[in-house]
Amino acid sequence: MSRTADPAAAVMDLPRRDAPDKLAGRTRYTVDMAGPGTLHAAIRRADIPRGRIIRVESGVARQMPGVRAIVTAQDAPGTHGIGISDHPLFAGKEIRYNGEPIAAVAADTLEQARAAAAAIIVEVEALPPVLTMAEALSPSAPLVHEGWKDYGVLFEGGARKGNIAWEAKVVRGDTDAAFARPDVTIVEGCYEVGRQSHMPFEPRAAIATFEDGRLHLVTSTQVPWTVRAVTSSLLGIPSSQVRITVPPVGAGFGLKFDCTIEPVAALLAWKTGRRVSLANSRQEEMATCLCRENAQIRIRSAVTTEGEIVGREATVLMDCGAYGGEQIFLTTMTAHTLGSNYRLGSVRLSTRAIYTNTPPNGAFRACNGVYNTFALERHTDEICAAIGMDPVEFRRRAVFRDGSIGSTGQVFEGEVLVPMIERMEALKQKSGSREAEAGGRLYGRATTVGSWFVFVGPSAATVNLNADGSATLVTSGVEIGSGTMVQALPQIVAGQLGIRPQDVVVKAADTDAAGYDVGVGGGRTTVSLGAASVKACEDVLSKLLPVAAEMLQTSQDNLVLGKGRIEIAGRKGSGATIASVAQRAQALHGPVTGSGSFTGQGVPSMAGCAMGHFINAIDIPIFAVHDCEVAVDPDTGHVEILSYKVVQDVGRALNPRAIHGQIQGGVVQGLGYALHEDVTIDAKGRIAQDSFETYRIPLAQDVVPVEFELFEGAPSIGPLGVKGAGEVPILNVGAAVACAVANATGKPVSRLPLTPPRVLGLLVSDEPPLDHPHIGKDWSSNVIALPQSVRAG
Amino acid sequence: MTMRLFINGEERSAAVHPLTPLVDVIRDELLLTGTKSVCREGFCGACTVHIDGVPTMSCLLPVIAAEGKAVTTIEGVGGPGNMNAVQHALEEHDVVQCGMCFPGMVMSMTAYMERRPAAPRADIKAAMSGNICRCTGYERIIDALLSIAAKEDTTA
Amino acid sequence: MTEANSGSDVLRPITIAGALDALGGGRQIMAGATWLMRAPVRGEAPPKAAVLIGSIPELQQISIGQDQVTLGAGVTHTKLAEALAGVPALKGLVTAASRAANPPIRAVATLGGNLCTAAFAAGDLSPQLLALDARVTYATKDGTQDMDMSQFLAARGNLSGGLLTRVRIPLGNFRSAHARLPLRKAGDYPVAIVSARMDQNESLMRRVRIAVGSVEATPRRWSGLEAALEGQPYDLKAIADSAGSLTNEFTGRDGVEADGWYRTKVLPALVRQVFEDLSMQFAERP
Incomplete structure (x- = not known):
């Protein structure tokens, strides 16, 4: 019991309150809510990757049975985007990817809507598409966006040119001098990854109605306020006229961190005056998945024999697909992933989001960190081989220490990575090796490091302390499965107010009730919503405690809260129940409510070294150390995971059992990325994997129990010292598996996923090392030249 | 056609084509939304129900094939308070x-x-x-x- | 109500003769339905007319005799595996039936459906039945036809108006094995399958049958490898080496899940696996 709540009061293995209903099939997700009387919508999509639309004729379709409305680009001519406003709701004049929406139909039944959508006449002139980043960067490539210069720029600072949608750069120190040093070994490598599809069980889905002249969208989203803003802008109505509510979400993993189909449902509801349900079929969901982007990377490092990295240059190409979307923002993250972990004497990074005529990409758990960590750690092991140093020893020497400078000049505080590496070494020692289980197969092991961040950003919270001693927490938070809304947040509020977490009612997101929030993702929910909630609780206490002090005839400083009571410190059993104090306060001053808000305070970076970055320095870094043992079948290329270990920096573990769930789930999603989950683009610009048959996510037999240790106590501005724990477990899985497979096979592993055919290909052929001819070996050839006037300035 | 089902111990009927996937009848006609329709190809198992006690993917079962058999959905196995x-x-x-x-x-x-x-x-x-x-x-x-x-x- | 919606487009006969009478009118034969109901996922129209054969008792029969096993075409993978678990010679078939797809699919997917779906290249039962010298009975209104597996697989794309009713497998003094290679541990269709049987013999390999599935569009016997091994002493390395030198008998099909080269490249490993299994089975015999 403590006035300034003891953080330990919030630590517990609180069970999930939503589990019984979820286990009984009673939980109603958006896809369960259409019900009778609702119109169903279907989208007519492009079936070519690039073309000019000559005619869209919907007259015949409109007359078909059950059809109530058809909408096209004419009904929503605007654009939206993150950084660049380049994305229309429907293709109007140009088709830029196979699967792009051209029109949508609302009808009495889904079958009728689909039939009518198929009957819309779409006349197009097909044009040669740009399907790869190499093609997009060739001087003769057609422009995916011919009018790119005229687009609205929503965030200043990125260089742009033609098919280069955005370029972010880091330049710190003199890499030319570093590479010219006589005492360094220069190591260079190229890496490549495919896309990863989220495959949430609930597809993107929305139900739209107009109620009293205002739009109400029930939607399966991670970002209610983004949906509110984008939908209102595309419909041309004030954002205050849009209400977003979010039932439990059948998983997101970042896919639902953008507004996608909601405005389509809204337009159809507007046109029909009816309730309209729109949900992607599984095939649509996969064909238009805002995947983790495919990427190509070149890294070059100058390293001394002692393991000091004196210079590093890297170029990362990220395929944003047909529209910039999240990738514009994510160019920022190279500085904080590929440019992180290790102390660099000098560094130059170029990250380019490239337009192609392929389905747009988006955010996925630990976004570009996953593949940049893969590339960086493979490169690090190649450095170790080149200078003849043990990989763990190299990492001990080269990683961030207390006070180390990151790529953008940010100062990292605390000894975190080195003790985490030692914890991992101890864990490895304790558990022993599973090499014997490899049998006749090739055995390999690797330990990797990684760094990620919490995407802080603004959040708001209101706490009502009810007269019955319960509290109601009102935020725009969404329960996407991670448990934050049912575990961490009620634990935090309960700890602050001295009540039981089961007495904290958590209201699901409703933009009419709660204040602005950036969204549920980026590991930010516990941190940002938690911090706003703590402040709201402080506001509540500032109203409650004076009343209690008067009731108990003591000073506020003597009061402690806990177990539903306010008592005088040191006098157990004294005082009153929180309910009675709340009733008294309500009688005197009205109901007790508190509000709180939070945003990242910003951390300084070195002036002038980051260009085109949305975040120059990160408020809360998170580190992870992973270790993996593999057995590789030399005859089939199958990789079996023998063991997997994680040491994760969590700040403070509020609910260790829930974090365990996130670690096991995140690592397995990473194993899918590393070994099984392959997305390829076919000749028609479509994602070839359109089903659970062809897109192979791990099954129970493909996984192992993850051994883990939670590293607590690293600095964090999060409430009670917490950091997000749900996003980061996936971070270095691709890296750890790839390095272990490289060690097992002795082959240069430069690509993910390591499917059996790819691994067998590595084993049986003598392919030259991967090279990306379209990424220049000279780093400065991979940046857009500045105009003379700017350069001079 | 009217399909008659014995589901969770009750007689229910639905006017649907006899080859309609059972999952669609369960969810859209009988409004039992606990059974999930996710992959519709027999890989994910989210639509699993019991047909005469045998776990069956309801996305691949034509409703007519369930006639005359006991269908149990998640709503029929227990819930908060009486979980199995x-x-x-x-x-x-x-x-x-x-x-x-x-x-x-x-x-x-x-x-x-x-x-x-x-x-x-x-x-x-x-x-x-x-x-x-x-x-x-x-x-x-x-x-x-x-x-x-x-x-x-x-x-x- | 349109004709497609009328009840007569979906019939549930209870005899084979009834089923044959019911065919026509665009009605497809539907047994476990696991393939036909996936039509929308393949971009095809959902089935609207069918003859459901799940209520025909004759198609469910399983008889295990001294010299042969007879399986009704409507027997599911699960039932097949359970019924034959005590027949040592057919271990390969039990493996095929009990590892295919996943448990709920195995509980409904039938032997006949697996053999008749020409578009499904990765079925487990066909290569195994090829190796076992099985024969199938195909019934039409004009009578029944008896075919060996190779004939049936060659003809199945063009057969119509009839029904696969049963499969007969000769028994004898042999053992069988089945190796399949999914890309995960299980749950996906194998990219390559090797089925084999051979006689029990003190020293030499006799009546070797090897069939390969999923590598090409239709499973077939690996005649070159059979010939190379016939009468040879059992030597696992030599067997795998022979397989390695003869994979060019097959042209692997390119698919979303794997390229053709991979399907043929892994064949020697699967051959080694089945022959290892066979030798262990011989070692176990009383």
Whole structure:
């Protein structure tokens, strides 16, 4: 019991309150809510990757049975985007990817809507598409966006040119001098990854109605306020006229961190005056998945024999697909992933989001960190081989220490990575090796490091302390499965107010009730919503405690809260129940409510070294150390995971059992990325994997129990010292598996996923090392030249 | 055509084409939305129901093939207050995340654990190859299922 | 109500003769339905007219005799595996039936459906039945036809108006094995399958049958490898080496899941696996 709540009061293995209903099939997700009387919508999509639309004729379709409305680009001519406003709701004049929406139909039944959508006449002139980043960067490539210069720029600072949608750069120190040093070994490598599809069980889905002249969208989203803003802008109505509510979400993993189909449902509801349900079929969901982007990377490092990295240059190409979307923002993250972990004497990074005529990409758990960590750690092991140093020893020497400078000049505080590496070494020692289980197969092991961040950003919270001693927490938070809304947040509020977490009612997101929030993702929910909630609780206490002090005839400083009571410190059993104090306060001053808000305070970076970055320095870094043992079948290329270990920096573990769930789930999603989950683009610009048959996510037999240790106590501005724990477990899985497979096979592993055919290909052929001819070996050839006037300035 | 189903102990009927996937009848006509329609190709298991006690993917079963048989959906196996052993174990082990796969997981594993209550870890994993979970990474589900037998051992 | 919606487009006969009478009118034969109901996923129209054969008792029969096993075409994978678990010679078939797809699919997918779906290249039962010298009975209104597996697989794309009713497998003094290679541990369709049987013999390999599935569009016997091994002493390395030198008998099909080269490249490993299994089975015999 403590006035300034003891953080330990919030630590517990609180069970999930939503589990019984979820286990009984009673939980109603958006896809369960259409019900009778609702119109169903279907989208007519492009079936070519690039073309000019000559005619869209919907007259015949409109007359078909059950059809109530058809909408096209004419009904929503605007654009939206993150950084660049380049994305229309429907293709109007140009088709830029196979699967792009051209029109949508609302009808009495889904079958009728689909039939009518198929009957819309779409006349197009097909044009040669740009399907790869190499093609997009060739001087003769057609422009995916011919009018790119005229687009609205929503965030200043990125260089742009033609098919280069955005370029972010880091330049710190003199890499030319570093590479010219006589005492360094220069190591260079190229890496490549495919896309990863989220495959949430609930597809993107929305139900739209107009109620009293205002739009109400029930939607399966991670970002209610983004949906509110984008939908209102595309419909041309004030954002205050849009209400977003979010039932439990059948998983997101970042896919639902953008507004996608909601405005389509809204337009159809507007046109029909009816309730309209729109949900992607599984095939649509996969064909238009805002995947983790495919990427190509070149890294070059100058390293001394002692393991000091004196210079590093890297170029990362990220395929944003047909529209910039999240990738514009994510160019920022190279500085904080590929440019992180290790102390660099000098560094130059170029990250380019490239337009192609392929389905747009988006955010996925630990976004570009996953593949940049893969590339960086493979490169690090190649450095170790080149200078003849043990990989763990190299990492001990080269990683961030207390006070180390990151790529953008940010100062990292605390000894975190080195003790985490030692914890991992101890864990490895304790558990022993599973090499014997490899049998006749090739055995390999690797330990990797990684760094990620919490995407802080603004959040708001209101706490009502009810007269019955319960509290109601009102935020725009969404329960996407991670448990934050049912575990961490009620634990935090309960700890602050001295009540039981089961007495904290958590209201699901409703933009009419709660204040602005950036969204549920980026590991930010516990941190940002938690911090706003703590402040709201402080506001509540500032109203409650004076009343209690008067009731108990003591000073506020003597009061402690806990177990539903306010008592005088040191006098157990004294005082009153929180309910009675709340009733008294309500009688005197009205109901007790508190509000709180939070945003990242910003951390300084070195002036002038980051260009085109949305975040120059990160408020809360998170580190992870992973270790993996593999057995590789030399005859089939199958990789079996023998063991997997994680040491994760969590700040403070509020609910260790829930974090365990996130670690096991995140690592397995990473194993899918590393070994099984392959997305390829076919000749028609479509994602070839359109089903659970062809897109192979791990099954129970493909996984192992993850051994883990939670590293607590690293600095964090999060409430009670917490950091997000749900996003980061996936971070270095691709890296750890790839390095272990490289060690097992002795082959240069430069690509993910390591499917059996790819691994067998590595084993049986003598392919030259991967090279990306379209990424220049000279780093400065991979940046857009500045105009003379700017350069001079 | 009117299809007659005996579902969760009740006679129900629906006017649908006889080859309509059973899952669509359950969800859209009978409004039992606990059964999830996710892959519609027999890979994910989210639509699993029991047909005469046998776990069956309702996305691939024409409704007419369920006529004259006992259909049990997740709504028929127990809920808060009267959960079955599998549901209990999954709740106690804090396994649930987004929850979309669990109705199907519960249906499959309830039937399996009744048939093989002492199944070892590897067998349970093999039995689960028709149930995909994208959130949890499976192992804690297996831990929970193994705890059922362990609990029965200690109470026996 | 349109004709497609009328009840007569979906019939549930209870005899084979009834089923044959019901064919026509665009009605497809539907057994376990696991393939036909996936039509929308393949971009095809959902089935609207069918003859459901799940209520025909004759198609469910399983008889295990001294010299042969007879399986009704409507027997599911699960039932097949359970019924034959005690027949040592057919271990390969039990493996095929108990590892295919996933448990709920195995509980409904039938032997006949697996053999008749020409578009499904990765079926487990066909290569195994090829290796076992199985024969199938195909019934039409004009009578029944008896075919060996090779004939049936060659003809199945063009057969119509009839029904696969049963499969007969000769028994004898042999053992069988089945190796399949999914890309995960299980749950996906194998990219390559090797089925084999051979006689029990003290020293030499006799009546070797090897069939390959999923590598090409239709499973077929690996005649070159059979010939190379026939009469040879059992030597696992030599067997795998022979397989390695003869994979060019097959042209692997390119698919979303794997390229053709991979399917043929893994064949020697699968051959080694089945022959290892066979030798262990011989070692176990009383």
